[in-house]
Amino acid sequence: MSIRNPGATACRRKFLKYFPKGFSDETYLSWERDYKWESHERWEEALGQPEFRRLLREGAFAEIAARAVRVEQRSRHSMIFSFEKMALRDATKSEEGARRFAEGLYVFLHGAGGAARRFERWVDTVDALPRKQTRVLTWPLVTVFGFIAQPDRHIFLKPNVTRTAARAYGFDFRYKSRPDWDTYSNFLQFADTIRRDQSDLKPRDMIDLQSFMWVQGSDEYPDK
DSSP states (O other): OOOSOHHHHHHHHHHHHHOTTGGGOHHHIIIIIHHHHHHHHHHHHHHOHHHHHHHHHTTOHHHHHHHHHHHHHTSSSOSSOHHHHHHHHHHTSSHHHHHHHHHHHHHHHHOSSOHHHHHHHHHHHHHHSOOSSSOSOOHHHHHHHHHHHOTTTOOOOOHHHHHHHHHHHTOOOOOOSSOOHHHHHHHHHHHHHHHHHTGGGOOOSHHHHHHHHHHHHOTTSOOO
């Protein structure tokens, strides 16, 4: 496939050095994709939309928060840091904190309105959660549950890895440390660019696109 951007070509070359068969490579599936997809399947079982809605109607806010945290924790490779998990657990210990989290997450995933409005409301929800010591409003916490629940639509943002990957790819990633729609929508544009440039490798969803970025920006994958 012909790609004009030399950065994109170099990133493709690096990805294929690790995974010669691309997104269908058995090592890729084992190292990157399978455990993320398994997290999505656990989410569907624990908090698929009908079950999520039922729990909300029953006012089981603490149960919703506990299930969300448990799904992420059971991942073979956790996507958020331990201090972020602790901050979220602290934030949802109270009934009010659990209610805000549960209702806000449902609206983000399944509510009415455009993507920008739902994302900004979700950021406001996370920002308003009770805080003890560690801040709750981080990019990984804001994006991890959307990524697990709806990998066809949402992507997970690890700031340092993503910025490194964007530089390597030659994409102008306009990052701001405080989560907002402008940065997230720009991140989605980065994912769409990779999807288009690497279309012959047949990326299935945001799991594949996020994994491609991870290979470019993570210390787990040094340049060969």
